[in-house]
Amino acid sequence: MKKVLLSIARLAVLVVAAFFAFALSPAEIDAIERPAADSFDADLVAKGRDLAALGNCLTCHQSEGGAPYAGGYGVETPVGTIYGSNITPDPETGIGRWSKAAFVRSMREGLGREGEHLYPAFPYTHFTRVTDGDLEALYAFLMTRQAVAKTVPNPDLPFPMNVRPLLAAWKLLFLDEGAAPSDGLGDELERGRYLVDGLGHCGACHTPRNLFLTEKTDAYLRGGEASGWANPPLAGDIHSPSPWTAVQIATYLDGGFAEAHGVAAGPMAEVAAKLKDAPAADISAMAAYLVSLQTGVAMPSADNSKTATPSERIALGETLYRGACARCHEANGQRGTSAPGSSQGLPLAQSTALHAPDGRNFAQFVLHGVEAPNGEAGWPMPGFADLLTDEQIAAIADYLRHELAQQSVWDDMSERIADIRSQGEVAR
Amino acid sequence: MVAMTVNGKSVSVDADPETPLLYVLRNELELNGAKFGCGLGQCGACTVLVDGKAAISCLLPLAALEGRAITTLEGLGTAEAPGPVQAAFIEEQAAQCGYCIPGMIMRMAGLLAETPEPDDEEIRAALQPNLCRCGTHMRILRAARRAAGRPSEEDNFAFAGSGQNVGGTSS
Amino acid sequence: MTHHRSSSPLIPPITRRGFVAGAGSLTLSFALSGRAAAQSEESGVVDQTAELPGSLSKAPFLDSWIRIAADGAITVFTGKAELGQGIRTALHQIAAEMLGVDPQRIELLTADTDATPNEGYTAASHSMEESGSAIMNAAAEVRAILVQRAAERLGVDAETLRVEDGVVIGGPEDLAYNMLVDGETLHVRYEGRGRKPDPATYKIMGTPFPRTDIPAKLTGAPAYVQDLRLPGMVHARVIRPPVSGARLAEFDQAAVEAMPGVMAVVRNGNYLAVVASGEYQAVEAKRAAEGAARWTGGIALPERSEIYDRLQASAAEETVIHETDAGSGFPVKRLKARYTRPFQMHSSIGPSCAVGLFEDGRLTVWTHTQGVYPDRKAIAELLSMEENAVRLIHMPGAGCYGHNGADDAAADAALIATALPGRPVRVQWMREDEHLWEPYGSAMVVEASAGLAADGTIADWTYDVWSYPHSTRPGGAGNLIAGNLVADPFRLAPPTNIPQPAGGGDRNAVPPYDIPGARVTKHFVTDMTLRVSALRGLGAFMNVFSLESFVDELAEAAGADPVAFRLAMLDDPRAGDVVTAAATDFGWDGWTAPAPGFGRGFAYARYKNLAAYCAVAIELQVTPETGAIRIHRAVSSVDSGQIVNPNGVRNQIEGGIVQSASWTLFEEVLYSPDRIESRDWSAYPILRFDAVPASVRVRPIDRPGEPFLGTGECAQGPTAAAIANAVRDATGVRIRDLPYSPKRLQTALRETEFS
Ligand code: FES
């Protein structure tokens, strides 16, 4: 069903675009000589560095083990793979010949220097909110990076998605350019919102998308999905036995771990790793704003038909949990706790993943584990994909849902695990 | 009572079903290959093969093992007739204290079962979960290369993502 | 170990009984040698007053080292322990070479208080100097004695006889060694009668003889103390206080005793352990006991950020360890720097383990201690037993790199075993027991100041090092964790301020260069905040890191090439050779960065200023955005004197370089005022395979006929400094604080143009 709708949508877009693609073909901005690195003000560069951290630019603009900002990371989208471009100041393969105007236009309008339309995997629908001053700083920062000659692969997309001019039509419909008006939230909250909606582009993952793969404006930050993970809602009723505090969100954002809720893993691990380098005040502002969006906690009431009688599977789950999980996730043999006595495993009774409406993230954690940050203390967890079967992991899930979350067990958990297993591990 | 295969032999183990495999191997079955290093899934010293795949045994409860096939270091060969991966490690004298090496050998055995001709990046990635404190890594990598069928005199182990080494070696 | 028996008709097969009878002097020789005082543990110098080579000074009778049985079996004894450094193989090679027998025919016994000489600790890279020299000289003399006997028996001139695989030939009749020994033949004092063969004729020494212990370890044969299974053995786990000094206020013993398989709860003051019939039951009982125990009090730890100031502000014993006369150069430029190193861990891959058996009033402990004799003494004191009622037998454990939990685990096994007479008790520490309770390598601070003369030479040099002790080994029972916890606790003995020339915190603090106006001061601080002791290299790691960083800073200020700058100050030609070899192999001259972010660094030291010479050159790459350091190449040269096993030397240096890279890049014990946080690998990350260099090359420089020079620790310092110097070269930033974690790099690079 979804596929059919998508095809109809594509077709419709195609027709409209046939017209607009011609009408809107944007102009090339002249190439410049690559500006000397010392022509930029050092403070501006430093400011740009902070902003680049907040914007998580490296996540897409650096391939695994590759040079920073030289691009090459493949962003998996529902329609195909798009590769982060080389944004080092290399004149041939990077943005060395881009003027500031060209850079600003790309961030605001999603256009390359020569006027080509960029795919919205590059989240210019968010970056369009960024102020001139911040864009100038980012430009200064990027133009003073090490130039790296590296050509990234072309997007791997099916027709008609590979017809760039069609993007013009998409933008016409969905790109709402420019800064959002102030609405008197006060300095910190406004700063937070500016970062969350702009450079931080949290909505790119945490807001559900419509058929045109556009963020639904009426479901702002109500949870999305990416790479087989459920990205939990940040606004409205959140999936957690207790609300997140601003401090917890801040710790999670720049440290990747909030003991009362969870550890950043999957795509979020990368985000937290980059935010570690962002200014603390900005992280606090984002946290303050995000907290203000919470209206409560969504805790579906226990479904007694599923929890009343502990099943055989729950019993098996308990045994497996004790042998495989308790060593780290319990302190001093006390279930559901984690304290100095444990090996820094999360106290599962509080886990956001365990309280989510479906078991996707739980399955991700158990199958693939959590990698420790390179060379720094962290909260690693081994993956159990090669240790436990789908059925066994499902049994642990049942046990934990029943016993610790005190909620109904998740439906079809074995199948869900099999499904996620078959997708393999997605690094970020 | 859990029935499984260990190094090709069927065994039935009567122990608390939550007991991690590591303790079952070392005590009930009196096998020395899998080592206790952390019991937390952080070091790989306890690595064995479960259904042909490298797996830590310290967090793998007996209850999960009904009908599954376990291979330990002992299952690969003996001092007199070492298996190919063991022989590669002996040939490269890839051990200092040697405590981590069984886990390394099992990782390599698991990798080779899936990827018979791994490149350096794949070898590094496969060994990443395993720690060595003596710093025997260069020899372990050499032994891994040898086990993968391409022994070499000169080190030049590619890093992930680099495709090749920029620095290379000069002499 | 297989006992190979020759099928040669000259060597009649004889029973085990024959072996003992033939050895004759088994007990007697130990009555004489076994009680010699233990060598001062980390002191770095083989007793300099002794006239006899190596440990012969402590055990001068030949049969303390070598015995030949009537059946031809040859047993060589060493008081040293195999720690993964390959000592067993090297000693085996020496004995075989000097005796002139096939190595297959020699059985080597390592540290056992009932059998081997007392050689103190296997530490400080001393084993070759001590045990190696002893065995070499004893074996040469045994050979000379037996050849002489053969000559007498055959009525020929000894000069006309030769030895081939343990048989004296060249006379009218071939005589095997075992036909030449009887009861007392070898129970004689070493006198230096043996003539060592010309190194040019060595067949076994100097070759990359394969390690004798590797095949067993790599195929799952029982090889480690962890693998020891005795009939009826039970499993114990210890429960430590949450912080040092805490008291056990409440403990629900009954709850733990009621658990399945639990056989005993051993409680003695603040000492707590559980014993169960199954190992996993013991693990579970430990967890339950941790929940059932309530502790109060305990010492407060410092804030991590304040440790260096605190160290420098503490009361210290100050010693000027080195002073040279002022030179003629007038300083025109002054450089000052302060370097720091945090507490770091041994963190063996296998947590400590020991097996104890208390039977008929005698206690036996199988242990991976580095010193069976000193640990025995401490354990005897702990248990108020006679020393000779206690036997410690060394079995390999995981690599220890110094004073880790081994001695304490042995004491645990001893203490718990005495509570269950007749039962072998296996104590296995859990990961957190090792991480939290092993003694760490000391935090240290160095302050250096130097003047450069107009001609670019160093005009004066002031160097101060602050450190906690680097040896708190037993010692007495007060140096054991159990000793501090029992109801009637023992006090920690005052830690040794290890003197120069080896030094402790000041090891390698004296520059190896010819520098005028130098003054080097050690500040020895005994007010330990965390438990500290010997970690591979002791102060040498930090001092070489600091000193060789500072020399590079001076070279840069003088506009000199770092290698040339060093060579100009080195008098010792062997030092010069090592430096030149590493620079040449690296391709130092003419090197250019292959890509941006690359840098190269060089460093040199002679370990303890009296052991092996080692130079390291490193090429690395820094990614400023992530702070990641990728070591591409490490090139090293080493002069260990006469090389017994070049592959063994390489293995030690390769391992030293990689381990030191891990210390340098990643390692720091984390703690807050109320607890140590580095309880496992998650909070004490070490190098993993993604950070392993692309290439490590080692060139051992052989010095035939020269004395053995301890090698095991010589690469630690130079590696750290070479990394530091390469990071400076790559980024323009000089980082003086260890470790070079991604976070620290990022922070430092933020301030610079480079990023
Ligand atoms: S012992 Fe299993 S991973 Fe460390």
Ligand code: FES
């Ligand atoms: S060889 Fe000792 S831990 Fe790897």
